[in-house]
Structure formats: C-alpha cells, structure tokens
Amino acid sequence: MPTITPTVISGDDQAHNSDRGMDISGQxxxxxxxxxxxxxxxLTGDSSVTDGATGMVISGDGTTNTISGHSTVDNxxxxxxxGNGTTTNFAGDIAVSGGGTAIIIDGDNAxxxxxxxxxxxxxxxxxxxH
Incomplete structure (x- = not known):
C-alpha cells in the first residue's frame, strides 16, 4: 500500500484557508x-473519510475553526x-455511518x-x- 503523507501546517497566530476536499482511507x-x-x-470542500482514517487534526489553544462542505465519514x-478555549463552527452537512464519529473535541472551555x-x-x- 502506498505511503500517504498528510498536509502538515504549524505555527502560532496564523490563518489557514483551504477549499480543497479530501479522500482519505485506512488506519x-x-x-x-x-x-x-x-x-x-x-476549511471547506467535500471530504470522504473511511476505514479508520482521521480527516483532520487541529491542535492548539485558542483556535477558531470553521468547517463546511459535504463530508462522509464511515468507520x-x-x-x-x-486545545483549551477552542471555538468550532460546523456549517456543512455530514453523513456518519459504520461506527464513525463526525468530530471529537478535547479541551477545556471549548x-x-x-x-x-x-x-x-x-x-x-x-x-x-467531547
């Protein structure tokens, strides 16, 4: 199976905009x-996340996240x-099946x-x- 390298972005006090979708599958x-x-x-765009994968990971205190588009999450x-003090606006539509989870939020005052x-x-x- 080919190695899939995730997009990795890091740094404090930055703004990130992406309108690309993703298709990610596998543990x-x-x-x-x-x-x-x-x-x-x-983060906008259509996404398909399946078979044990994680679509996106956002970590850091005080992040503001807007997620929209159509997402399918299966298992x-x-x-x-x-992160502590995060704000997340989920404005898209999502279909979750097969024991999957749309979003996990971990941190205080989210x-x-x-x-x-x-x-x-x-x-x-x-x-x-959460």
Whole structure:
C-alpha cells in the first residue's frame, strides 16, 4: 500500500484557508494536520473519510475553526480538535455511518456551534464527542 503523507501546517497566530476536499482511507491515515495556538482555520470542500482514517487534526489553544462542505465519514473520525478555549463552527452537512464519529473535541472551555445538517446511522456512530 502506498505511503500517504498528510498536509502538515504549524505555527502560532496564523490563518489557514483551504477549499480543497479530501479522500482519505485506512488506519493510521490523516488528511490534514494543523498545529499552533490562536490559529484561525477555515476549511471547506467535500471530504470522504473511511476505514479508520482521521480527516483532520487541529491542535492548539485558542483556535477558531470553521468547517463546511459535504463530508462522509464511515468507520472513521472526521475531525479531531484539541486545545483549551477552542471555538468550532460546523456549517456543512455530514453523513456518519459504520461506527464513525463526525468530530471529537478535547479541551477545556471549548465552544461548538453546529448549524449544519447531520445524518447519523449505524451502531456506534456519533455526531460529536467531547
């Protein structure tokens, strides 16, 4: 199986905008990694995350994240966000199945605003966990 290298972006106090979608599949595979405190991340585009993969990882305190577009998550994790004082606006639509999780948020004083549409099906599937 070919090695898939995720997009990795790091640094404090930066803004990141991406309108590209992703198709990521398989255990230990990650599409995008963003790390840094006080980053502003705007991520749009359609995504498919399957078979144990993680679509995106955002880590850092005080991040502001806007995620939109259409996402399909099957037996995988759409996004993992960690850090204290994060704000996440999920404005897209997502279909989660096969025991997958749309978004996991880990950290103190986190805020999530879900204005999107979610279709959750299958045993063990979740919209969000924190």
């Amino acid at each position: 230990d595979r990650t599409g995008v990694i963003i790390s840094g405190d006080r980053t502003v991340n705007t 995988a994790t759409g996004a993992l966000i960690s 805020t999530i605003k879900n204005t999107g549409t979610s279709d959750i099906s299958g045993a063990g599937s979740h919209r969000h966990r």
